[in-house]
Amino acid sequence: MRAFVFAAFAFLYLPIALVVLFSFNAGHHASEFTGFSVQWYGKALSNPFLVEALKNSLFIATTSALLAAFCGTAAALGLQRVGARTRALFDALLGAAIVVPGVVIGISTLVALVQLFAVLNPFLASLWPTDQPPRLSLGYGSIIAAHGLFSMALVTMIVGTRLGSLDRNLVEASSDLYATPLTTFRSIVLPQIMPAVIAGFLLAFTFSFDDFIIAFFVAGAQTTLPIYVFASIRRGVTPEINAIATIVLCASVLLVLLAQWQLGRRKPSS
């Protein structure tokens, strides 16, 4: 049994360890280790295409995570006030949104966006005073929208759980102590759920930063880091890819750990 567990974990983590190891390879091949070097990190970071993709990814991840954190928190707060049935329905839908495979989300978002643009673009053109009306197309906007929507479900769940464990007496006590509903929200509710909001933001950021499938469908001409990595593999796996992978891995693990820490902080008293 112990050996089996060991094998399972080795199967999971050995490839990752190899990627990290080979990112420090001095040689040109991803298959034989010829010496220790950090040259591929330098190469990766001086590659203009890669840096462009990295910037895109950071921008998209930040924007979509902010959007998701804000809208997700608002949704979680709103769901506090609906009836039990509506609540159950929304909880089920949220769960479903997280379970639906990325491929399905990707292709359905693509189809929906293309249809939407087909309707909106002629409409915009008819309204626009000049000859060059803005044309909606796939790109930053569509990736941010797709990622934001998905992560919103995540944030709503995390913040909703925290709100559920928030002592209702605290809100009543604040109200009893002459605080208006707005003050109560600002001074009591928000500080209590803030760790969950931050954790939600970090997870949303990590998801967007790492996501390949959805981004691949709706990116249009844009390149995010995962899309760049995928495209470069076709030209052969170089230690440069390993270096990028290692950077992304470290950043993601760090963010997820940060999110965990946020969620564990200041557990609401019961």
Place this chain on the structure above:
Amino acid sequence: MTAVPDIEFRAVTKRYGAVTAVSGIDLAIPPSAFVALLGPSGCGKTTCLRMIGGFEQPSEGQVLIRGRDMAGTPPYRRPVNMVFQQYALFPHLDVEENISYGLRQARPRLSSRDISSRAGEALAMVQLAGYGRRKIHELSGGQQQRVALARALVNKPAVLLLDEPLAALDKKLRTDMQIELQNLQREIGITFVLVTHDQEEALSMSDFVCVMNGGRVVQLGQPSEIYDEPADLFVADFVGKTNLLSGKVAGLSGDLADVALADGTVISARKRGPLSRGEAVSVSLRPESLSLSAPGNGSLKGIVRNRIFLGSTAEYAIEVQGIGSLLAKADHVIGQGNLFKPGEPVAIGFAAGAPLAFPGPKNNGTNQREDQHAEILS
């Protein structure tokens, strides 16, 4: 009483869907009094307190605070403050921030010097001077209790509401806090309204006890009145210990009724409520009104089954043929070896006027615990 009552209920009813938690309560709570709302869980006492605080709105009727109808007034505009059962201290604020929370909401704003000096006074009042910078989770249960008290009292409310504030404390601490709460109430002179299911706590702390059952006020009076002259069988049974004997009315004369007990003994009892000849009644006899003596005299005969020696008093469980087990309580005087032993036959007597006769057989109307309410009100 000519003064405007601090709290007044006028025909207040509260329903949750099909469940009626409070039905048609009229109640005036006199100013500057320590009042306990006492009753079993689900009797509507917490709902009443929450309607004063503004957390629940009455379905019918009016709640008035110092003569003003509070309909539509949210909790944050009511001149009352509440000490919550689990204290509900804000975990992300320290002790002083918790206490000054209410003061910070005042408009026009108070100066920060005023706020901190008043918070300091409040801390000193509950004997926690110097604890201002502590975190809430660093305090013991008793200290948290004091912070909750200070947080409410610092605002100088017209009425302080206390929702089972001592339930979470251990017995020793509870007794200390009972005395401290009494002292605080006298010192500050505002009305305290305490909700409790603990009859001992209600009797020992308050100037007035309001006994509730099944969503209604059964009796409002001073603790001694409630104990000595219970309005009905429920109060007699719920407040303090008592022996309830079933019997039938054998004769009536003025305030007194002759009651034939199950074993045929006829005793004279004071009427509590209208009675007619032949009606089934319950007779309440407080354990301390029973006197035990050597067989020969007394109205009832029995055999001592158990003796519980408590130091200043001794309690006896006495088996009386045809009636059942009776509880008797006797003072113990040092050196006067008057303890009866288990197995010993005794005669039981009682002072005239001690037995009270209530209409209806026992176990009917007593301790009606409506658990469906308890769930909503907890």
